[in-house]
Amino acid sequence: MKSILSISHFQLFLYCSLSYLIQSHAATSIIRPLSLCVKDHGATGTGAVYDTVPIQSTINACSSAFLRHRRPCYVTFPPGKYLTATLFLKSGVTLDISENATILGGTKLSDYPEKQDRWYVVVAVDAEDVGITGGGEINGQGMKFVTRLDERKNVMVSWNHTGACFDDECRPRLVGFIGCKNARIWNVSLNEPAYWCLHIVRCQNTLIRDISIYGDFNTPNNDGIDIEDSNNTFITRCKIDTGDDAICPKTYTSPLVNLTATNCWIKTKSSAIKLGSASLYKFKGLVFDNITIVESHRGLALQIRDGGNVSDVIFSNIKISTRYYDPSWWGRAEPIYVTTCPRDDKSKAGSISNLQFINITAISENGVFLSGSKGGNLSDLKFINVDLVYKRWTNYSGGMVDYRPGCKGLVNHSTAGFMMEHIDGLDVQNLSMKWAGENTAKWNNPLDFRPSTVIHVSLQNFYSGLYKQ
Ligand SMILES: *[C@@H]1O[C@H](CO)[C@@H](O)[C@H](O)[C@H]1NC(C)=O
Ligand SMILES: *[C@@H]1O[C@H](CO)[C@@H](O)[C@H](O)[C@H]1NC(C)=O
Ligand SMILES: *[C@@H]1O[C@H](CO)[C@@H](O)[C@H](O)[C@H]1NC(C)=O
Ligand SMILES: *[C@@H]1O[C@H](CO)[C@@H](O)[C@H](O)[C@H]1NC(C)=O
Ligand SMILES: *[C@@H]1O[C@H](CO)[C@@H](O)[C@H](O)[C@H]1NC(C)=O
Ligand SMILES: *[C@@H]1O[C@H](CO)[C@@H](O)[C@H](O)[C@H]1NC(C)=O
Ligand SMILES: *[C@@H]1O[C@H](CO)[C@@H](O)[C@H](O)[C@H]1NC(C)=O
Ligand SMILES: *[C@@H]1O[C@H](CO)[C@@H](O)[C@H](O)[C@H]1NC(C)=O
Ligand SMILES: *[C@@H]1O[C@H](CO)[C@@H](O)[C@H](O)[C@H]1NC(C)=O
Ligand SMILES: *[C@@H]1O[C@H](CO)[C@@H](O)[C@H](O)[C@H]1NC(C)=O
Ligand SMILES: *[C@@H]1O[C@H](CO)[C@@H](O)[C@H](O)[C@H]1NC(C)=O
Ligand SMILES: *[C@@H]1O[C@H](CO)[C@@H](O)[C@H](O)[C@H]1NC(C)=O
Secondary structure: OOOOOOOOHHHHHHHHHHHHHHHHHOOOOOOOOEEEEHHHHOOOOEEEEEOHHHHHHHHHHHHHHHHHHOOOEEEEEOOEEEEEOOEEEOOOEEEEEEOOEEEEEOOOHHHOOOOHHHOEEEEEEOOEOOEEEOEOEEEOOHHHHEEEOOOOOOEEOOOHHHOOOOOOOOOOEEEEEEOOEEEEEEEEEEEOOOOOOEEEEOOEEEEEEEEEEEOOOOOOOOOOEEEEOOEEEEEEEEEEEEOOOOEEEEEOOOOEEEEEEEEEEEEEOOEEEEEEEOEOOOEEEEEEEEEEEEEEOEEEEEEEOOOOOEEEEEEEEEEEEEOOOOOOOOOOOEEEEEEOOOOOOOOOOOOEEEEEEEEEEEEEOOOEEEEOEOOEOEEEEEEEEEEEEEOOOOOOOOOEEEOOOOOOOEEEOOOOOEEEEOEEEEEEEEEEEEEOOOHHHHHOOOEEOOOOOEEEEEEEEEEEEEOOO
16 A cells, blocks of 8 residues: 655655656546555554644645646555544545544544534545545544443533533534535545534535444434535435434525435434424425435434525435434434424524425334424425335333424324424325324324315325234
């Protein structure tokens, strides 16, 4: 894994210039990336000492080479463990973390920058053509942030004494791309984040493929992928097994447009797909296709709380199984959960329109919850070819609808197949709900709605009955 380009910057320049000239004369050649090896810059790869300075200087050299020669530059990590404080990724640079190589995030506050919004193990800010790949791993050592293991919900370290953030949500994220163009994250494992795992903020044209994310099932806030205020994001072939929300688009400062996620496998103690709850601006043009969701606390969720409007969202070809977990986690085993409840007195209601669910099968411990609000209704909803089986099998108590965060909180309410409020336009074609097991007495209501708030409902080929093997 020794880099040919490691001897000195001058030689690097010569090599790059020559090969650039050679390549520019070969009409058919594909531009090969440059490559610099962190070991040649003094990284030990032992995991015993910090390799921050050598890795960062390799990144800096790589970015300079990119800027001079306009060829992408790879920073390679041969097998080994690279303990590090925050690394700043630069334009043109891709971290090439080889198989059996791990970048290990530091666990001390002093390993992270002063400003809390830059607490990441790896972060790229305002960079273009940046990426992470190689088949290796970035690991945030999340378990070292657990102060008390609890199978209901682990208790976490908090760095809130800095005053920058509150309570237990004061921990570093794993990987961040902020204000980036053309970021690519592929063929890499992102494991054990202390807080959110992969964070895409105000980016354009982001590709995320063949990645695997693992976080402890009982750790709060270790979200899989949080996509914020970003346009044209494409996610495919991901495996996410974590405690908190797996794929989570949010809007804080501007709209989020065009997000596609396909061919993913998800298990989470929270929502598998969740829009919100931060939802100050619009969400538009989202597609989720061919996704398998296993034993999660919630399947497909829109948790709109801050006045942002949602439109043109398709969920297709999705298999879901949900179950109850401890109520300290948001979610009540709903396979589908759509809400626009204002967070508090100061929040506005956002509306949701043109939302489609096509080819969905689910087995779940709770029904579908579709809850608009006054001034934030749900309109033009479609359910086509949807097959739902309801079955209770854990001992957690049901009988509540969940408006959290904020809003009305947890409210006692009998369980229904579809519980609906504030909807204008619901079109159902080929929907089957079946009840399995012995607890069907608690589910004696397939559809729960009032004509005072739910109008323009069409049911075609709607089936409700008991489940027979
Ligand atoms: C990675 O480690 C595995 C198990 O030790 C080994 O079989 C494999 O050859 C290693 N791969 C590389 C690229 O070192
Ligand atoms: C991921 O990287 C490994 C190691 O470089 C390689 O063998 C494998 O083919 C890559 N897989 C994908 C899907 O790119
Ligand atoms: C830090 O969080 C703890 C636990 O939630 C809380 O008691 C304390 O007031 C917080 N301190 C600050 C400065 O936010
Ligand atoms: C995304 O597109 C919207 C327009 O729909 C625009 O207002 C916003 O600035 C864009 N965001 C980025 C990060 O380019
Ligand atoms: C979203 O995608 C559509 C269709 O591909 C495209 O016309 C539009 O410009 C995209 N929006 C943004 C903000 O990039
Ligand atoms: C759906 O995604 C799975 C991975 O979760 C993949 O194996 C399968 O080929 C995909 N199916 C289609 C039709 O793309
Ligand atoms: C949401 O739509 C309503 C009604 O069209 C509009 O008044 C409001 O400004 C929109 N909200 C945002 C954040 O764009
Ligand atoms: C739904 O499933 C049917 C039958 O498998 C298939 O023909 C159709 O293309 C699917 N629809 C979507 C939107 O994927
Ligand atoms: C629901 O919202 C849609 C889109 O904003 C609007 O056209 C419709 O009039 C609303 N219906 C009710 C009953 O408020
Ligand atoms: C529910 O409680 C019963 C009786 O205590 C126990 O036998 C069973 O294993 C429990 N089921 C689950 C899924 O925890
Ligand atoms: C909700 O139900 C529980 C259990 O049946 C009961 O203890 C509680 O008082 C109820 N809460 C309200 C607000 O009715
Ligand atoms: C509903 O199911 C029937 C029979 O299974 C099928 O012929 C029809 O195309 C389906 N409708 C839609 C909208 O997919």
